[in-house]
Amino acid sequence: MEKIRWGILGPGAIAHKFVQALLTLEDAQIKAVGSRDIHRSQEFAKTYGIPKAYGSYEELVRDDQVDIIYIATPHSAHKENMLLCLNAGKAVLCEKSFTINADEAREVIRLAREKKLFLMEAMWTRFLPAIKKVREWLEQGFIGDIHLLKADFGISKGGGPHNRLVDPALGGGALLDVGIYPVSFASMIFGKQPETIKSLVHLGPTGVDEQSTILFGYEQGRMASLCSAIETELVNDAWIYGTQGYIHIPDFFYAKKAKLCLRDGRIEEFGPEFESTGYQYEAMEAMDCLRNGALESSIISLDETVAIMETMDKLRAQWNLKYPMEK
Ligand SMILES: NC(=O)c1ccc[n+]([C@@H]2O[C@H](COP(=O)([O-])OP(=O)(O)OC[C@H]3O[C@@H](n4cnc5c(N)ncnc54)[C@H](OP(=O)(O)O)[C@@H]3O)[C@@H](O)[C@H]2O)c1
Incomplete structure (x- = not known):
């Protein structure tokens, strides 16, 4: 090859x-x-x-x-x-x-x-085998209509005040670094950006978002509840609830496992652990695209990347959070 x-x-x-x-x-x-x-x-x-x-x-x-x-x-x-x-x-x-x-x-x-x-x-999360399996379960309609997503990503950054995560000049803050995972995950699960966005934020001493709770609303009452933090370690699981059951993904941003639990009692678990650090899957996608002459990935299209950035822009507008290069 x-x-x-x-x-x-x-x-x-x-x-x-x-x-x-x-x-x-x-x-x-x-x-x-x-x-x-x-x-x-x-x-x-x-x-x-x-x-x-x-x-x-x-x-x-x-x-x-x-x-x-x-x-x-x-x-x-x-x-x-x-x-x-x-x-x-x-x-x-x-x-x-x-x-x-x-x-x-x-x-x-x-x-x-x-x-x-x-x-x-x-x-990279999109390309992990466990997340691929979640997409298959959803496409096959196992959990019925999706009603609710809950997903968090919070870390305790350490490293003091000079960490890039709190430096506004480097685009610091929880949202762009870790919050983007649940925001992008919601985009993947619902296949669109939210119609309604509500949020609460706490800005830290350097003026960037230290933690936030985000609520997204979609048509027919569907919603997502997401948290993002850089000074609080969270349990970073994702739960997708539907009319016929739910999917649980422990540590969803580097998902090694996923569990499908249906109302009729059926349970399916996906769990082969990935090898190495897990970043090979996104690289494999990029290489497949290059070989096939594709200019972008169908798993995360460039239009979706822009749409996710727009959603994060709306959140930062609610927080009056602008970076120095935006002023
Ligand atoms: N996918 C993931 O799981 C994951 C995990 C962590 C981070 N990230 C992303 O990867 C990016 C880098 O994160 P990181 O944690 O690897 O950062 P890092 O350890 O600080 O490394 C960033 C590198 O960028 C270069 N650089 C260029 N301009 C810089 C500047 N103005 N200030 C500081 N460094 C600069 C530096 O290399 P030279 O100076 O040697 O050129 C530095 O080694 C971020 O966008 C972050 O969101 C992704």
């Missing part, structure tokens, strides 16, 4: 986990890594046996041995990094949140479409 050649842009915490997963795929080759600091890229390259290390993102995108670039920088840098890659003719897989807001997302997507280059938000 034709090997897909990857470049890594921004060798931070998540890039390590992504590369560990990529190394398990026989049809993937990691050709180069780029950092703003040559020492960091050299160290990263040495750790994973990557042949090329660059001291700038500009040099990385000029490497003609690279087909697709994985962007793992803070949210605030995504737009600029994606434009750089696309203008150099590279396909892109970019970490969530895709951008700071929907306007930025639209700008990047416009360029990808103009240049006919593959682009995808790295919403």
